[in-house]
Amino acid sequence: MRTAPTILHLDMDAFYASAEQAAKPSLRGKAVVVGGLGPRGVVATASYEARRFGVHSAMPMGQARRLAPNAAYLVPRFGLYREISEQVMTLLRALSPLVEPLSLDEAFVDLEAGGVADDQASALAVGERLRADIKAVTGLAGSVGLAASKMLAKIASEEAKPDGLRLIVPGTERDLLAPMSVRTLPGVGPATGDHLRRGGITTVGEIAEAGEDELVRLLGKSHGSALYAMALARDERPVVAERESKSVSVEDTYDVDIHDRVRVRGEVARLAERCVERLRAAGHSGRTIVLKVRRFDFSTLTRSETLRGPTDDPGVVREAAARLLESVDTTGGVRLLGVGVTGLADYTQEDLFAQAQAQAEAEAAEALEAERNAEGEAHEEAQGEIRGERDGESPVEDVAETGDAPIPPAERRWAAGHDVRHADYGHGWVQGSGLGRVTVRFETPESRVPGRVRTFRTDDPALEPAEPLPLMAAPGEGAGQGPLV
Numbered sequence: 001m002r003t004a005p006t007i008l009h010l011d012m013d014a015f016y017a018s019a020e021q022a023a024k025p026s027l028r029g030k031a032v033v034v035g036g037l038g039p040r041g042v043v044a045t046a047s048y049e050a051r052r053f054g055v056h057s058a059m060p061m062g063q064a065r066r067l068a069p070n071a072a073y074l075v076p077r078f079g080l081y082r083e084i085s086e087q088v089m090t091l092l093r094a095l096s097p098l099v100e101p102l103s104l105d106e107a108f109v110d111l112e113a114g115g116v117a118d119d120q121a122s123a124l125a126v127g128e129r130l131r132a133d134i135k136a137v138t139g140l141a142g143s144v145g146l147a148a149s150k151m152l153a154k155i156a157s158e159e160a161k162p163d164g165l166r167l168i169v170p171g172t173e174r175d176l177l178a179p180m181s182v183r184t185l186p187g188v189g190p191a192t193g194d195h196l197r198r199g200g201i202t203t204v205g206e207i208a209e210a211g212e213d214e215l216v217r218l219l220g221k222s223h224g225s226a227l228y229a230m231a232l233a234r235d236e237r238p239v240v241a242e243r244e245s246k247s248v249s250v251e252d253t254y255d256v257d258i259h260d261r262v263r264v265r266g267e268v269a270r271l272a273e274r275c276v277e278r279l280r281a282a283g284h285s286g287r288t289i290v291l292k293v294r295r296f297d298f299s300t301l302t303r304s305e306t307l308r309g310p311t312d313d314p315g316v317v318r319e320a321a322a323r324l325l326e327s328v329d330t331t332g333g334v335r336l337l338g339v340g341v342t343g344l345a346d347y348t349q350e351d352l353f354a355q356a357q358a359q360a361e362a363e364a365a366e367a368l369e370a371e372r373n374a375e376g377e378a379h380e381e382a383q384g385e386i387r388g389e390r391d392g393e394s395p396v397e398d399v400a401e402t403g404d405a406p407i408p409p410a411e412r413r414w415a416a417g418h419d420v421r422h423a424d425y426g427h428g429w430v431q432g433s434g435l436g437r438v439t440v441r442f443e444t445p446e447s448r449v450p451g452r453v454r455t456f457r458t459d460d461p462a463l464e465p466a467e468p469l470p471l472m473a474a475p476g477e478g479a480g481q482g483p484l485v
Helices: 015-023 061-067 078-093 120-138 150-160 173-177 190-198 204-210 212-219 221-231 261-281 314-325 352-383
Strands: 007-012 032-035 043-046 072-074 099-103 106-110 142-147 165-167 247-258 285-295 300-311 334-345 419-422 426-434 437-442 452-457 463-465
Touching: 007 078, 007 120, 007 150, 015 032, 015 043, 015 078, 032 061, 043 061, 061 072, 078 099, 078 106, 078 120, 106 150, 120 142, 120 165, 142 150, 150 165, 173 204, 190 212, 204 212, 204 221, 212 221, 247 261, 247 285, 261 285, 261 314, 261 334, 285 314, 300 314, 300 334, 314 334, 419 437
Parallel strands: 032 072, 142 165
Antiparallel strands: 007 106, 007 142, 032 043, 099 106, 247 334, 285 300, 285 334, 419 426, 419 463, 426 437, 437 452
8 A cells, every 4th residue: 555645535515416506596505405306206415504404315305305394406407517527527637647537526536646746745735726726616615535545535535524625644544444433434335334233343443353254254255355454444446547338228217106018118118219329429339238127116127138249229229128128027017117238349230340359258248247237236226216427327317317208299397406598587597396387596606696586387488498507607717826737
């Protein structure tokens, strides 16, 4: 492990909710909850004001409303979040060629590889300057952790929240970790935590005292040895700049269980089309089509079919998904459907030479991919409706798409929190809608006071959806000495 705290972990504070507060002056300092607003929606992010009421990520939205009935409940605006994320990642990449994004709002940076820090003092200076530059460019706050390893840098950023910086001095790691809960360590979820607790182990220090043999006895060779090493603050994982995409997928959760088999087929076809759109946008094709069905009783079934070669043909993916659906009983109703493509390649089945060249490698990887998918499935069940961020997908993007079934062309839906423009009143955002009416607050990120509220018919021709406005009028200005280079 390193002798200097030159691995940085950045975590934007309550990212989605903070972005909404910055964009909407009337919500600044107020409780804001972002997520799926349907009966089965879950919380994506809660502002710190909302967290004081006990609201947290992955909580069912109904429970959040009971805890904080007066909070503002908004549907995510992923286009805006991605723009802000790219601004932040640009600042990080100016520091080092080794930037490992974990999600839209979180990343590791190897400062040593960028030549910007090689000791404690220089690392601290970089961390403080980065926080200032992020605030100047985006208007948002991020917490920074600095340590000699990825695990400790992430722990440090969590300790620094909100809007802070924490550096763990090399050599002090074990003393710092010892009193912490076992849940602090990566990979220790509720099940593992309960298993350790039954063995009399509740802190990281007690893991170290128990010894590797006892951990292996309790958790198995792989998990036990890895956990013991982490308890001793050993983490040799490098910062990896690029992560190879393993799969591309889309899924929808429905407010009301779908019983009509014809509609289920239609939903699967629609998901297949969306999946291929993402596949092509990423410049990939894939060999294995995966169908995911969560039934009325929360049981989740996955079916897959491996093609003779990679494809990005929507018809092929659609037909394969339809065949997989035939093997699934949906009689009792379906609450979630998903279509994915794995075994990714950068060529299609028409490229016969490349296909033949890669066939053996793809088949060898297929078994490993299936195992990883199974592990991911178990993790997803533990996390509810929110999935990990990969392939350019937000961990809550599918939450936002909850109940996103096709609607008649004449019907206009106004999602709470989304941007609109009125011919007479200008730019605003939807506070709520229902009973043929939509309520809009007219304000922009630059408004000095909360904007006025007006109500319109949902079919008012003067009211149209609009693109989000930038949080900062002139990105980069006011950054003091300018972004780090």
